[in-house]
Amino acid sequence: MVEILLDLLLALALILTAAAALLSQDLFRAIVVFIAFGLLMAVCWVRLQAPDIALAEAAIGAGLTGVLLLDAVSHFRRGRGTDSVVEEERG
Known part of the structure; x- marks a missing residue:
């Protein structure tokens, strides 16, 4: 009963x-x-007894992808989005 x-x-949180x-x-x-x-x-x-996939999900899905997305947002917030890159290449 507790497992259910x-x-x-967990499903609701997802x-x-x-x-x-x-x-x-x-x-x-x-x-x-x-x-x-x-x-x-x-x-x-992990609940589905697939620890290898859980480790990959934590490392890639949450870790690496999250860091890359946060870095991309910080570049855009500093004004270094695609428009400023295009302007630098023209200049």
Whole structure:
């Protein structure tokens, strides 16, 4: 009974974090929620007794992708988006 309750809570948390990441207007908040989604997905893989996939999900899905997305947002917020890169190449 406790395992079923844990699985239901995990499924609900996945649905809520996915919706929050998709519907967020703030890019930083969406990325942070996306990272949380990846970590919850890793916990789901552990519950499904697939620790190798869980490790890959945590490392790639939450870790590497999250860091790259945060770096991309920081570049755009500093004004180094695609428009400024194009202007530098023309100049």
